[in-house]
Amino acid sequence: MKIGVLALQGAVAEHIRMIEQAGGEGVQVKRPEQLKELQGIIVPGGESTTIGKLMRTYGFIESLKEFYSQGNPVFGTCAGLIVIAKEIAAQPEAHLELMDIKVARNAFGRQRESFETDLEVKHIADDVRAVFIRAPLIEEVGKGVEVLSVYNGQIVAAQQGRLLATSFHPELTDDCRIHGYFLDMVKKAHN
Numbered sequence: 001m002k003i004g005v006l007a008l009q010g011a012v013a014e015h016i017r018m019i020e021q022a023g024g025e026g027v028q029v030k031r032p033e034q035l036k037e038l039q040g041i042i043v044p045g046g047e048s049t050t051i052g053k054l055m056r057t058y059g060f061i062e063s064l065k066e067f068y069s070q071g072n073p074v075f076g077t078c079a080g081l082i083v084i085a086k087e088i089a090a091q092p093e094a095h096l097e098l099m100d101i102k103v104a105r106n107a108f109g110r111q112r113e114s115f116e117t118d119l120e121v122k123h124i125a126d127d128v129r130a131v132f133i134r135a136p137l138i139e140e141v142g143k144g145v146e147v148l149s150v151y152n153g154q155i156v157a158a159q160q161g162r163l164l165a166t167s168f169h170p171e172l173t174d175d176c177r178i179h180g181y182f183l184d185m186v187k188k189a190h191n
């Protein structure tokens with residue numbers, strides 16, 4: 001399975017490494033034409049406003065919506081979660097508007113700007129290593145969205161069919177089980 005990582009800004013190489021550790025082939029995606037050779041894509045962490053602007057500039061908004069509607073899975077981590085959300089709190093415009101969630105940016109407050117913890121993530125494990133960096137959280141989920149992980153009463157991972165989202169960075173650890181789970185979603189979507 002060829003999995004793309006949107007390579008406009010943010011943590012790209014780390015995701016490629018994890019995809020390969022999980023048994024897939026990772027591809028850096030810089031142009032929409034590359035999507036046709038892929039079976040799934042990861043939108044990485046970074047800064048969501050910057051990623052959103054670059055996506056508009058390079059024609060990724062329409063092409064990624066089409067990529068998803070053709071049956072391909074999409075995984076957003078941290079800023080990537082913000083990019084795939086239908087609604088962003090205190091912001092009039094969202095980006096890809098794919099996943100039926102409302103997210104709050106930088107939601108953990110200054111004193112907890114970044115931290116690491118082990119999380120219970122449904123369908124995966126009860127000790128998934130997670131790195132949070134100025135992380136968003138999921139404030140509301142729609143009917144078709146399954147909550148996969150909660151930290152301190154707040155939703156930090158969720159799935160809606162072919163869409164997967166985490167508030168944290170699974171790629172900044174040695175634990176590739178979330179990438180393995182995404183790879184399984186991609187296999188299922190294409191068999």
Ligand code: GLN
Nearest residue numbers: 045046047048078079134
């Ligand atoms: N705070 C960033 C944003 O709002 C996300 C941070 C991250 O991806 N680590 O876009």
